[in-house]
Amino acid sequence: MNKHEICWIEFTLNSNGTPQYSVYYGKDKAVLSSSMGFKLDQNISLTENFKVTKIDSTSVDETWKPVWGEVSQIRNHYKQLTVHLAQQGEKSILLDIIFKVFEDGVGFRYEFPSQPNLKSFIVRDEVTEFNMAGDHKAFWIPADFDSNEYKYTTSPLSQVDARKWGLISSGKIEVNIPDQYAVQTPLMLKAANGLYINIHEAALVDYSSMQMHVDRTNFKLTSSLVPDARGNKAYMRAPFKTPWRTIIVSNKATDILSSKIILNLNEPAKIENTSWIKPMKFMGVWWEMQVGKTSWNYTDQMDSLYLKGKYIPNGRHAANTANVKHYIDFASKNGIESLLVEGWNKVWEEWTDDKEDKFDFVTPYPDFDVKEISTYAKEKGVKMIMHNETGGGATSYERQMDTAFRFMNKYGYGSLKTGYVSGIIPHGEHHDGLWMVNHYIRSIKKAADYHVMIDIHEPTRPTGLQRTYPNFMASEAGRGNEWNFFADGNPPEHETILPFTRLIGGPMDYTPGIFKLRNYAPGVPDRQMHSTLAKQLALYVTMYSPLQMAADIPENYAAHMDAFKFIQDVAVDWDDTKIVEAEPGEFLTIARKAKGKVDWFIGAITGTNSRESVISLDFLDKNRTYMATIYEDGKDANWKTNPESYQIKKIKVTHKSVLKLLLAPGGGAAVSIKPINK
Structure with a gap:
């Protein structure tokens, strides 16, 4: 050489x-x-x-x-x-x-x-x-x-x-x-x-x-x-x-x-017609279960099914028709394209049990009217996202894939989130082993046969196969935002490391956008996000994914609709990306140009230490003037003591402008830049 x-x-x-x-x-x-x-x-x-x-x-x-x-x-x-x-x-x-x-x-x-x-x-x-x-x-x-x-x-x-x-x-x-x-x-x-x-x-x-x-x-x-x-x-x-x-x-x-x-190093796309593959933002009947306000399961008395022939509802089941419509209404009103619903199908009461057949992927709980919900979502212009949790029962899922995907086609589900929590069946196989590596690919191929986009949770970490199978939109395969509810959460530097590690192989469904950063978990008053609200916005730019979730519940967004505007505006597909500054474990600033538009979005985040991010806007068109809307940490913001303090300001900018953004400890800033003279 x-x-x-x-x-x-x-x-x-x-x-x-x-x-x-x-x-x-x-x-x-x-x-x-x-x-x-x-x-x-x-x-x-x-x-x-x-x-x-x-x-x-x-x-x-x-x-x-x-x-x-x-x-x-x-x-x-x-x-x-x-x-x-x-x-x-x-x-x-x-x-x-x-x-x-x-x-x-x-x-x-x-x-x-x-x-x-x-x-x-x-x-x-x-x-x-x-x-x-x-x-x-x-x-x-x-x-x-x-x-x-x-x-x-x-x-x-x-x-x-x-x-x-x-x-x-x-x-x-x-x-x-x-x-x-x-x-x-x-x-x-x-x-x-x-x-x-x-x-x-x-x-x-x-x-x-x-x-x-x-x-x-x-x-x-x-x-x-x-x-x-x-x-x-x-x-x-x-x-x-x-x-x-x-x-x-x-x-x-x-x-x-x-x-x-x-x-x-991956092969070109094997899917000839890709017109149905569309990046998107979505909400989910999800976070409220994560923090323990409601449940995935319909009953707390599993014996009621086997001994009495019917469920005794626990009154906390989240995936019910009325609650799902509530989410659909919020998404429709605020321009969020899609909605994920978890816990809609039987039998979540036993989903982590070490047995092969757990779900059938087509049978809803009694309070989830799949036909009514699908019709309502279509009327409201919201696309439904299917959830197939396998509980690790990969062999059972393989036998039922065609049935599951036909069900999705029937009710208009164009995208899917799968999950593999718990031990893998076949017994003795591992999530990152050969059998499962090929199982994930089989699920991606099967989804493509039915024109369904797929997001896989608990898989092996990605290796660029999204080029070959572009319906493979994202995966988890890492410590996501949900861990801020579990145990001691993610430290402030976590999101500055992930782009250098987990995201090197492909997009991550990190589930950003949590706005209520403290006291969100019943019975756990000291549990909190290791992040400021402004940083949660910045993650939509720094944590790349063509599927981006607005992960919080509607009521928490309703309290901060001025900040939610950034989630509404930010793109999920890009023409260009500039890595402005980066140091793993310390800070990261990225600027991205929206696909087919002249709009730019910037995300800047920091770890434990506060810092000033200095950003030259020389990537902007020379012949345009833009309005930059800056969502940044408040002067008294701190991930631990005052995480929800933020401020929003607007300034005119050109390609000669330089932004100076002050980031609080565990904080960040998000910037929307749109042309004034189109």
């Missing part, structure tokens, strides 16, 4: 014939010489005794347009190096390694070509290494096979301890986190010399999720694949291609967030 490029690689075979690679950023080594290979079944070790039989290289520079996204077009510019290897021995085994080198990083994958000595085989372990040059600062969560919903720890690699938080997934810690020194990807690192390094994967299909074991002494990271119920990692038949391993590198934190490497 040309060493004058910003990012470049070296590939070698050491004296044992072990494939090794290094990654450079200019003159700096981002990844020291690191070994590559596999351990397969039949005692096959593909780690040494290789010889290079051929090397191919090519260059690509093209531009493509995503169906939706942070920008309207993406440049795919890389140099490709394909190394053809043959392992020496009685039966030679062929292995190709493909590198794609971009200006801001590298992607590489393994390919097993058709060959006489390797047909069907099982991957026991992948031994790809990422050898770091020092004890880098790391932003990490534990490598839990069944949950990505941990708080982030910021520490040197030498202090990684995956069991420090205990276990939040369903199961036992020695099963779900067997490696005390393993972390989840995407992993964000910062070297002492100021180099930022992000490690993840792209195009995860037919393969287990990659986590990483941390050698806390030598700072070497080794791929660690999530096992299936039999302890295996993948079942292959040559020819076969693994997912891409990705390394994004820059001396600027903003470049990490601007990178499109992971999307570029």
Whole structure:
């Protein structure tokens, strides 16, 4: 590779014939010489005794347009190096390694070509290494096979301890986190010399999720694949291609967030007609259950169904026809396109039980009139969002998918939120394992067959597959806003870390927009959001998703309709994005241009410390004057003591203007910029 490029690689075979690679950023080594290979079944070790039989290289520079996204077009510019290897021995085994080198990083994958000595085989372990040059600062969560919903720890690699938080997934810690020194990807690192390094994967299909074991002494990271119920990692038949391993590198934190490497490493869209795929904002009969005001379940006496033949209602069931209409009315009046309703179908009383068949996905509770609600929503111009919680019963859901999607088509549900809370069935499988990786893709494909957009909760973290399946709008796969009700919530720096970690692979359904920030949970008076109200607005810009939820209840929005105006106005699809300033764990400011418009929106957030965000508006059109509406923290705002203090002001701006926004501790600012002279 040309060493004058910003990012470049070296590939070698050491004296044992072990494939090794290094990654450079200019003159700096981002990844020291690191070994590559596999351990397969039949005692096959593909780690040494290789010889290079051929090397191919090519260059690509093209531009493509995503169906939706942070920008309207993406440049795919890389140099490709394909190394053809043959392992020496009685039966030679062929292995190709493909590198794609971009200006801001590298992607590489393994390919097993058709060959006489390797047909069907099982991957026991992948031994790809990422050898770091020092004890880098790391932003990490534990490598839990069944949950990505941990708080982030910021520490040197030498202090990684995956069991420090205990276990939040369903199961036992020695099963779900067997490696005390393993972390989840995407992993964000910062070297002492100021180099930022992000490690993840792209195009995860037919393969287990990659986590990483941390050698806390030598700072070497080794791929660690999530096992299936039999302890295996993948079942292959040559020819076969693994997912891409990705390394994004820059001396600027903003470049990490601007990178499109992971999307570029995924295949183009497989859905020909995408006209039905539309980004949108939505509300939900959801938060009121999260905080305990109402319930998902219809009865508290499950025996009443089995012993008496009918439910005894608890009087707290949220998904009832009258309450849903109340939400529809608010959404319709205030320009929110869609409404999600959770807890509408039987049998939430047993949804976390360890049994296979829990829901049938078409039978509503007695107080939820699906036909009446669908008709009412259509009259009000509101689209209904279906909710299919599986309780982890993935096999049951697969058997019922066609029935569930036909039901959605019948009643006009064009989008769907799925969920996988609790342990996975088939028993012994994990949320991040091979079986479930392919289950999520099967659900995405099935949704596309019925022209339904999908948002998946509790899945493996995304790897850019939204390019290939653009109806895959968002997923959770991380510690969302709801955790501010659970336990001790999310610390103020949480949302400044997530874009560098969880969001690297794809959009997150973070559920922003909580306006009542204290005393919202009955019986838990000290529970509060670790955020100001202005920061909740800013998250609509900084936490990218084509599905954005106005997550609070109508009554809490009614008390702050002047601030709610930003949620009404902010776009969910974009022509352009500028990462203005960023530092993981500290602050983030992003500006985005609405799709097909000249309007811009800015979100600025900070962690624990207050700060001033200085924003040049030089990205605005030179020949226009704009009105900027600024929603910012009040002078006395503080996430802990006065979170709902905010102020709104309007000023005229041009491309020569500079905004100075004061952010309170745990605070933020949101700005709507619209042209005056259209």
